[in-house]
Amino acid sequence: MQTIQTIAELIETLALWRRENSGRVLALVPTMGYLHPGHLSLLAAARHRADAVLVSLFVNPRQFNDPEDYRRYPIDLEQDTRLCRDAGVDFLFVPESQEMYPQDAPELQIDIPELTNRLEGLYRPGHMQGVLLICARLFALIRPDLAFFGKKDYQQLVLIQHLVSLLNFPLQIVGCETIRSERGLALSSRNVRLSEKALEHALLIRRSLLILEKEIHEGEKNAATLKEIGKDIMESGSLNRVEYISVASRDRLDELVNLTAGESILVSTAVFTDGVRLIDNIEVTVP
Numbered sequence: 001m002q003t004i005q006t007i008a009e010l011i012e013t014l015a016l017w018r019r020e021n022s023g024r025v026l027a028l029v030p031t032m033g034y035l036h037p038g039h040l041s042l043l044a045a046a047r048h049r050a051d052a053v054l055v056s057l058f059v060n061p062r063q064f065n066d067p068e069d070y071r072r073y074p075i076d077l078e079q080d081t082r083l084c085r086d087a088g089v090d091f092l093f094v095p096e097s098q099e100m101y102p103q104d105a106p107e108l109q110i111d112i113p114e115l116t117n118r119l120e121g122l123y124r125p126g127h128m129q130g131v132l133l134i135c136a137r138l139f140a141l142i143r144p145d146l147a148f149f150g151k152k153d154y155q156q157l158v159l160i161q162h163l164v165s166l167l168n169f170p171l172q173i174v175g176c177e178t179i180r181s182e183r184g185l186a187l188s189s190r191n192v193r194l195s196e197k198a199l200e201h202a203l204l205i206r207r208s209l210l211i212l213e214k215e216i217h218e219g220e221k222n223a224a225t226l227k228e229i230g231k232d233i234m235e236s237g238s239l240n241r242v243e244y245i246s247v248a249s250r251d252r253l254d255e256l257v258n259l260t261a262g263e264s265i266l267v268s269t270a271v272f273t274d275g276v277r278l279i280d281n282i283e284v285t286v287p
Helices: 007-020 037-049 067-072 077-086 127-142 151-166 189-193 196-217 223-234
Strands: 002-004 026-031 052-057 091-093 146-150 172-176 240-249 264-273 276-285
Touching (some): 007 091, 007 127, 026 037, 026 127, 037 052, 037 077, 037 146, 052 077, 052 127, 127 151, 151 264, 151 276, 189 276, 196 223, 196 264, 196 276, 223 240, 223 264
Parallel strands (some): 002 091, 052 091
Antiparallel strands (some): 240 264, 264 276
8 A cells, every 4th residue: 555645756656557457447535534434334345446545634624614524523644544555555645735635725615505515514614615625636646536435424424426427527426325333333434423322312313214114005195293303302402403304305405395105305413412423314205
Protein backbone atom coordinates (compact mmCIF):
# COMPACT_ATOMS: atom_id res chain seq x y z
CA MET A 1 0.00 0.00 0.00
CA GLN A 2 1.30 3.41 -0.96
CA THR A 3 0.56 6.33 1.36
CA ILE A 4 0.23 9.71 -0.35
CA GLN A 5 0.09 13.09 1.38
CA THR A 6 0.18 15.72 -1.35
CA ILE A 7 -1.91 16.45 -4.43
CA ALA A 8 1.19 16.58 -6.62
CA GLU A 9 2.22 13.09 -5.50
CA LEU A 10 -1.37 11.84 -5.95
CA ILE A 11 -1.54 13.05 -9.56
CA GLU A 12 1.90 11.64 -10.39
CA THR A 13 1.18 8.28 -8.75
CA LEU A 14 -2.17 7.79 -10.49
CA ALA A 15 -0.78 8.88 -13.86
CA LEU A 16 1.90 6.19 -13.54
CA TRP A 17 -0.67 3.59 -12.43
CA ARG A 18 -2.89 4.36 -15.43
CA ARG A 19 0.02 4.11 -17.87
CA GLU A 20 0.86 0.68 -16.50
CA ASN A 21 -2.75 -0.48 -16.07
CA SER A 22 -4.64 0.71 -19.10
CA GLY A 23 -8.31 -0.23 -18.95
CA ARG A 24 -8.17 -1.27 -15.30
CA VAL A 25 -10.84 -0.08 -12.83
CA LEU A 26 -9.97 2.31 -9.97
CA ALA A 27 -12.31 2.61 -6.98
CA LEU A 28 -12.43 5.46 -4.46
CA VAL A 29 -13.67 5.14 -0.88
CA PRO A 30 -13.76 8.63 0.69
CA THR A 31 -13.67 8.61 4.50
CA MET A 32 -12.95 10.86 7.44
CA GLY A 33 -10.99 8.12 9.13
CA TYR A 34 -11.43 6.39 12.49
CA LEU A 35 -12.46 3.38 10.46
CA HIS A 36 -14.96 0.84 11.78
CA PRO A 37 -16.60 -2.27 10.25
CA GLY A 38 -18.98 -0.03 8.28
CA HIS A 39 -16.03 1.50 6.46
CA LEU A 40 -14.40 -1.89 6.07
CA SER A 41 -17.52 -3.17 4.30
CA LEU A 42 -17.07 -0.36 1.75
CA LEU A 43 -13.43 -1.35 1.27
CA ALA A 44 -14.47 -4.98 0.72
CA ALA A 45 -17.10 -3.97 -1.82
CA ALA A 46 -14.59 -1.78 -3.64
CA ARG A 47 -11.96 -4.53 -3.58
CA HIS A 48 -14.52 -6.91 -5.13
CA ARG A 49 -15.48 -4.54 -7.95
CA ALA A 50 -12.19 -2.86 -8.85
CA ASP A 51 -8.61 -3.62 -9.83
CA ALA A 52 -7.24 -1.00 -7.44
CA VAL A 53 -8.70 0.77 -4.40
CA LEU A 54 -7.84 4.25 -3.19
CA VAL A 55 -9.00 5.37 0.26
CA SER A 56 -8.95 9.01 1.30
CA LEU A 57 -8.61 9.85 5.00
CA PHE A 58 -9.52 13.49 5.53
CA VAL A 59 -11.50 15.07 8.36
CA ASN A 60 -13.13 17.72 6.21
CA PRO A 61 -13.53 20.96 8.19
CA ARG A 62 -16.01 22.34 5.64
CA GLN A 63 -18.70 19.81 6.61
CA PHE A 64 -18.70 20.63 10.33
CA ASN A 65 -21.11 23.38 11.29
CA ASP A 66 -20.14 22.90 14.96
CA PRO A 67 -16.45 23.68 15.68
CA GLU A 68 -16.61 21.60 18.88
CA ASP A 69 -17.82 18.57 16.91
CA TYR A 70 -14.87 19.02 14.55
CA ARG A 71 -12.43 19.32 17.44
CA ARG A 72 -13.77 16.16 19.10
CA TYR A 73 -13.88 14.00 15.96
CA PRO A 74 -11.78 10.90 16.76
CA ILE A 75 -8.52 10.35 14.86
CA ASP A 76 -6.29 7.27 14.83
CA LEU A 77 -4.12 7.34 11.72
CA GLU A 78 -1.97 4.42 12.81
CA GLN A 79 -4.98 2.13 13.24
CA ASP A 80 -6.60 3.37 10.02
CA THR A 81 -3.42 2.70 8.07
CA ARG A 82 -3.20 -0.83 9.44
CA LEU A 83 -6.86 -1.55 8.66
CA CYS A 84 -6.50 -0.27 5.10
CA ARG A 85 -3.37 -2.34 4.53
CA ASP A 86 -5.08 -5.44 5.91
CA ALA A 87 -8.09 -4.79 3.63
CA GLY A 88 -5.92 -4.79 0.51
CA VAL A 89 -6.09 -1.05 -0.20
CA ASP A 90 -3.61 0.02 -2.89
CA PHE A 91 -3.40 3.77 -2.26
CA LEU A 92 -4.03 5.75 0.93
CA PHE A 93 -4.46 9.51 0.44
CA VAL A 94 -3.94 11.42 3.71
CA PRO A 95 -3.76 15.15 2.94
CA GLU A 96 -3.48 18.00 5.42
CA SER A 97 -6.24 20.62 5.46
CA GLN A 98 -3.93 23.21 3.84
CA GLU A 99 -3.37 20.79 0.95
CA MET A 100 -7.08 20.55 0.16
CA TYR A 101 -7.96 24.16 1.03
CA PRO A 102 -4.97 26.46 0.41
CA GLN A 103 -5.32 29.65 2.44
CA ASP A 104 -4.46 31.91 -0.50
CA ALA A 105 -6.98 30.31 -2.90
CA PRO A 106 -10.37 31.93 -3.64
CA GLU A 107 -13.17 30.24 -1.76
CA LEU A 108 -15.19 27.78 -3.83
CA GLN A 109 -18.74 26.75 -2.98
CA ILE A 110 -20.87 23.99 -4.50
CA ASP A 111 -24.56 23.70 -3.74
CA ILE A 112 -27.71 21.96 -4.94
CA PRO A 113 -30.23 24.01 -2.91
CA GLU A 114 -33.22 21.77 -3.65
CA LEU A 115 -31.43 18.91 -1.91
CA THR A 116 -29.04 20.53 0.57
CA ASN A 117 -31.56 22.72 2.39
CA ARG A 118 -33.47 19.88 4.01
CA LEU A 119 -32.89 17.05 6.49
CA GLU A 120 -29.23 17.24 7.61
CA GLY A 121 -28.70 20.45 5.67
CA LEU A 122 -31.54 22.15 7.51
CA TYR A 123 -30.11 21.38 10.94
CA ARG A 124 -26.42 21.55 10.02
CA PRO A 125 -26.04 24.66 7.85
CA GLY A 126 -23.15 24.34 5.41
CA HIS A 127 -22.64 20.63 6.10
CA MET A 128 -23.93 19.30 2.81
CA GLN A 129 -22.19 22.01 0.82
CA GLY A 130 -18.96 20.89 2.48
CA VAL A 131 -19.66 17.29 1.48
CA LEU A 132 -20.29 18.31 -2.13
CA LEU A 133 -17.12 20.40 -2.24
CA ILE A 134 -14.76 17.74 -0.95
CA CYS A 135 -16.31 15.01 -3.11
CA ALA A 136 -16.09 17.15 -6.25
CA ARG A 137 -12.47 17.92 -5.41
CA LEU A 138 -11.62 14.24 -4.86
CA PHE A 139 -13.45 13.15 -8.02
CA ALA A 140 -11.59 15.74 -10.11
CA LEU A 141 -8.18 14.83 -8.65
CA ILE A 142 -8.51 11.05 -8.57
CA ARG A 143 -10.82 10.43 -11.53
CA PRO A 144 -12.07 7.09 -10.17
CA ASP A 145 -14.27 4.73 -12.13
CA LEU A 146 -16.30 3.82 -9.03
CA ALA A 147 -16.89 5.56 -5.70
CA PHE A 148 -18.44 3.84 -2.68
CA PHE A 149 -20.69 5.43 -0.05
CA GLY A 150 -22.76 4.01 2.79
CA LYS A 151 -26.53 4.36 2.95
CA LYS A 152 -26.43 5.45 6.60
CA ASP A 153 -25.70 8.94 5.23
CA TYR A 154 -28.55 8.62 2.75
CA GLN A 155 -28.93 12.31 1.94
CA GLN A 156 -25.21 12.46 1.23
CA LEU A 157 -25.56 9.52 -1.16
CA VAL A 158 -28.46 11.16 -3.03
CA LEU A 159 -26.60 14.48 -3.24
CA ILE A 160 -23.46 12.89 -4.63
CA GLN A 161 -25.45 10.94 -7.20
CA HIS A 162 -26.96 14.24 -8.38
CA LEU A 163 -23.55 15.97 -8.29
CA VAL A 164 -22.06 13.31 -10.57
CA SER A 165 -25.02 13.52 -12.94
CA LEU A 166 -25.13 17.33 -13.08
CA LEU A 167 -21.38 17.77 -13.61
CA ASN A 168 -21.01 14.71 -15.86
CA PHE A 169 -18.28 13.10 -13.79
CA PRO A 170 -17.45 9.83 -15.62
CA LEU A 171 -17.90 7.54 -12.65
CA GLN A 172 -20.46 5.29 -11.01
CA ILE A 173 -21.61 5.91 -7.44
CA VAL A 174 -22.18 2.69 -5.51
CA GLY A 175 -24.44 2.82 -2.44
CA CYS A 176 -23.72 0.17 0.21
CA GLU A 177 -26.00 -1.07 2.98
CA THR A 178 -25.66 0.26 6.52
CA ILE A 179 -23.57 -1.95 8.79
CA ARG A 180 -24.94 -2.42 12.30
CA SER A 181 -23.87 -3.77 15.64
CA GLU A 182 -25.29 -7.11 16.76
CA ARG A 183 -28.01 -5.16 18.57
CA GLY A 184 -28.94 -3.04 15.55
CA LEU A 185 -27.21 0.28 16.16
CA ALA A 186 -25.87 1.84 12.95
CA LEU A 187 -22.09 1.90 13.19
CA SER A 188 -20.59 5.39 13.43
CA SER A 189 -17.29 6.88 14.50
CA ARG A 190 -19.29 8.88 17.06
CA ASN A 191 -20.48 5.72 18.85
CA VAL A 192 -17.25 5.60 20.84
CA ARG A 193 -18.55 8.63 22.77
CA LEU A 194 -21.60 6.73 24.06
CA SER A 195 -21.66 5.50 27.65
CA GLU A 196 -23.18 2.08 28.38
CA LYS A 197 -26.42 3.73 29.49
CA ALA A 198 -26.51 5.98 26.43
CA LEU A 199 -25.93 2.97 24.20
CA GLU A 200 -29.05 1.32 25.61
CA HIS A 201 -31.09 4.42 24.82
CA ALA A 202 -29.56 4.73 21.34
CA LEU A 203 -30.90 1.28 20.46
CA LEU A 204 -34.39 2.80 20.50
CA ILE A 205 -33.56 4.60 17.25
CA ARG A 206 -33.42 1.45 15.16
CA ARG A 207 -36.31 -0.10 17.08
CA SER A 208 -38.47 2.92 16.30
CA LEU A 209 -37.66 2.81 12.58
CA LEU A 210 -38.59 -0.87 12.41
CA ILE A 211 -41.90 -0.14 14.16
CA LEU A 212 -42.61 2.65 11.67
CA GLU A 213 -41.90 0.24 8.81
CA LYS A 214 -44.40 -2.18 10.37
CA GLU A 215 -46.99 0.61 10.75
CA ILE A 216 -46.63 1.48 7.06
CA HIS A 217 -47.03 -2.15 6.01
CA GLU A 218 -50.11 -2.38 8.20
CA GLY A 219 -51.71 0.56 6.40
CA GLU A 220 -50.66 3.81 8.11
CA LYS A 221 -50.38 6.44 5.35
CA ASN A 222 -50.21 9.72 7.29
CA ALA A 223 -46.65 11.03 7.61
CA ALA A 224 -47.41 13.25 10.62
CA THR A 225 -48.82 10.28 12.51
CA LEU A 226 -45.75 8.20 11.70
CA LYS A 227 -43.45 10.96 12.93
CA GLU A 228 -45.38 11.28 16.18
CA ILE A 229 -45.18 7.52 16.80
CA GLY A 230 -41.46 7.49 16.07
CA LYS A 231 -40.72 10.46 18.32
CA ASP A 232 -42.65 8.94 21.22
CA ILE A 233 -40.73 5.68 20.99
CA MET A 234 -37.30 7.27 20.65
CA GLU A 235 -37.83 9.75 23.46
CA SER A 236 -39.11 7.04 25.79
CA GLY A 237 -35.38 6.78 26.45
CA SER A 238 -34.72 9.76 28.73
CA LEU A 239 -31.27 10.39 27.23
CA ASN A 240 -32.71 10.76 23.70
CA ARG A 241 -33.80 14.04 22.14
CA VAL A 242 -35.17 13.81 18.59
CA GLU A 243 -33.92 16.59 16.32
CA TYR A 244 -36.02 15.52 13.35
CA ILE A 245 -37.91 12.63 11.82
CA SER A 246 -38.44 12.75 8.07
CA VAL A 247 -40.79 10.78 5.84
CA ALA A 248 -39.66 11.60 2.31
CA SER A 249 -39.41 10.36 -1.25
CA ARG A 250 -36.29 8.25 -1.68
CA ASP A 251 -34.97 9.83 -4.89
CA ARG A 252 -35.37 13.58 -4.20
CA LEU A 253 -36.03 13.59 -0.44
CA ASP A 254 -39.23 15.62 -0.78
CA GLU A 255 -41.20 15.55 2.48
CA LEU A 256 -44.45 13.64 2.14
CA VAL A 257 -47.86 14.33 3.70
CA ASN A 258 -49.63 11.12 2.74
CA LEU A 259 -48.06 7.93 1.42
CA THR A 260 -49.08 6.37 -1.88
CA ALA A 261 -49.12 2.66 -2.69
CA GLY A 262 -46.01 1.59 -4.58
CA GLU A 263 -44.05 4.64 -3.48
CA SER A 264 -40.39 4.25 -2.47
CA ILE A 265 -39.80 6.28 0.68
CA LEU A 266 -37.09 7.01 3.20
CA VAL A 267 -37.82 7.34 6.91
CA SER A 268 -34.82 9.05 8.50
CA THR A 269 -33.97 10.66 11.80
CA ALA A 270 -31.33 12.52 13.79
CA VAL A 271 -31.29 11.98 17.55
CA PHE A 272 -29.10 13.37 20.31
CA THR A 273 -28.34 10.56 22.75
CA ASP A 274 -26.72 12.00 25.86
CA GLY A 275 -25.36 14.82 23.69
CA VAL A 276 -24.02 12.58 20.90
CA ARG A 277 -25.74 13.18 17.57
CA LEU A 278 -26.72 9.96 15.78
CA ILE A 279 -28.49 9.44 12.44
CA ASP A 280 -30.24 6.45 10.94
CA ASN A 281 -32.81 5.62 8.29
CA ILE A 282 -34.85 2.85 6.73
CA GLU A 283 -36.01 2.39 3.15
CA VAL A 284 -39.64 1.33 2.73
CA THR A 285 -41.82 0.53 -0.27
CA VAL A 286 -45.41 1.44 0.52
CA PRO A 287 -47.71 -1.57 -0.05
